[in-house]
Amino acid sequence: MTPLEDFEAAMERYHLAAAEFVKGNPEPYKAMFSHQEDVTLGNPFGPFSQGWEQAEATMERAAAFYRDGEVVGFETIGKQVTPELAYVVEVERFRARMGGREEAGPVILRTTSVLRPEDGLWKVVHRHADPITTGRPAESVLQE
Amino acid sequence: MSETEDFLGSVLPRLKEADTALHNGDARPRMAIWSHNDPVTLFGALLNVSGWGEVNRAFEWLASRFSNGSYDYEVIAAGASGDLGYIVGIEHSAASVGGAAPEAYELRVTTILRREDGEWKVVHRHADPMPDSDGARRQLARLGEERASR
Numbered sequence: 426m427t428p429l430e431d432f433e434a435a436m437e438r439y440h441l442a443a444a445e446f447v448k449g450n451p452e453p454y455k456a457m458f459s460h461q462e463d464v465t466l467g468n469p470f471g472p473f474s475q476g477w478e479q480a481e482a483t484m485e486r487a488a489a490f491y492r493d494g495e496v497v498g499f500e501t502i503g504k505q506v507t508p509e510l511a512y513v514v515e516v517e518r519f520r521a522r523m524g525g526r527e528e529a530g531p532v533i534l535r536t537t538s539v540l541r542p543e544d545g546l547w548k549v550v551h552r553h554a555d556p557i558t559t560g561r562p563a564e565s566v567l568q569e
Numbered sequence: 570m571s572e573t574e575d576f577l578g579s580v581l582p583r584l585k586e587a588d589t590a591l592h593n594g595d596a597r598p599r600m601a602i603w604s605h606n607d608p609v610t611l612f613g614a615l616l617n618v619s620g621w622g623e624v625n626r627a628f629e630w631l632a633s634r635f636s637n638g639s640y641d642y643e644v645i646a647a648g649a650s651g652d653l654g655y656i657v658g659i660e661h662s663a664a665s666v667g668g669a670a671p672e673a674y675e676l677r678v679t680t681i682l683r684r685e686d687g688e689w690k691v692v693h694r695h696a697d698p699m700p701d702s703d704g705a706r707r708q709l710a711r712l713g714e715e716r717a718s719r
Contacts, residue, residue, distance in 0.1 A: 463646055463648070465645060465646045465657045467657070467677050467679070467697075470700075471700055472659075472677060472699060472700060472701075473645050473646075473657060473659075473677055475645060475646065502608075502610050502619060503608045503609075503610040503619070503692070503693055504608075505653060505683060505692070507650065507651045507652060507653045508650075508651065509650035509651055509653075510648060510649070510650040510651065510653045510654075510655075511653070512653065512655065512681045512693065514610050514612070514681075514693055514695070535612045535617065535695065537612065537679045537681070537693065537695040539648070539655045539679075539681070541648070541650070550648065551646065551648075551655060551657055551679065553657070553677070553679040553695045553697075555612075555695075555697040557617075
């Protein structure tokens with residue numbers, strides 16, 4: 426039996442993949458996801474995508490929206506890891522050029538991710554992300 | 570597969586009951602199905618709060634705004650293994666907010682549950698409006714105004 430990847434190593438892969446994503450490259454992100462039919466993705470741009478084919482198309486469209494992005498930081502709000510299933514709740518902060526704009530702007534996402542082991546690697550089986558679009562400073566994200 | 574079916578069979582009726590009650594002004598069933606053990610987190614359609622004390626207060630306030638409600642839960646995907654489970658769904662709700670005319674709205678929702686002493690409890694909820702739900706935008710605007718003016 427293949428030994429299971431350390432969960433923190435998986436999170437590092439996930440975050441590196443996000444850093445590529447906001448530069449417009451969806452490939453590491455796609456590799457981070459389960460390619461099974463029960464994968465679901467709720468990104469900031471539309472309803473839930475269901476199944477790998479839809480999720481992949483959604484990721485490619487979303488990545489095309491971002492250029493020259495960089496990671497500002499990842500903040501873990503909640504997390505639990507069990508042998509067969511794990512979840513992590515994060516606030517993800519980036520700066521990127523969006524939708525063809527010249528100027529880079531902040532991207533702040535609330536995200537919930539569910540991961541499970543597949544062939545020794547943790548894979549994302551569900552991701553829910555929505556933007557924090559108000560003018561509030563990032564630190565206030567957990568305030569009422 | 571059967572583990573997920575058992576999980577859904579156990580939690581869906583209680584989740585539906587809890588949110589139907591919430592939309593009719595009663596937060597108690599929702600409080601009962603939530604874990605009171607931190608970390609619990611709420612990425613709500615309106616509020617971000619963390620810790621059971623804050624989450625509890627958010628539910629009480631929300632229930633105090635709702636009346637004449639109905640609720641249905643459309644499950645998109647779910648999984649459970651051991652003591653952790655998740656449900657991805659679309660909530661079709663309707664309610665009167667602060668006495669305004671009742672209006673329907675749709676949220677897309679991820680719910681994370683953990684088994685505590687043999688019973689499934691919610692530890693995280695992430696909800697945002699369905700992109701095409703104008704009702705959700707109007708209901709959230711009403712709730713936001715009520716919150717600002719309290």
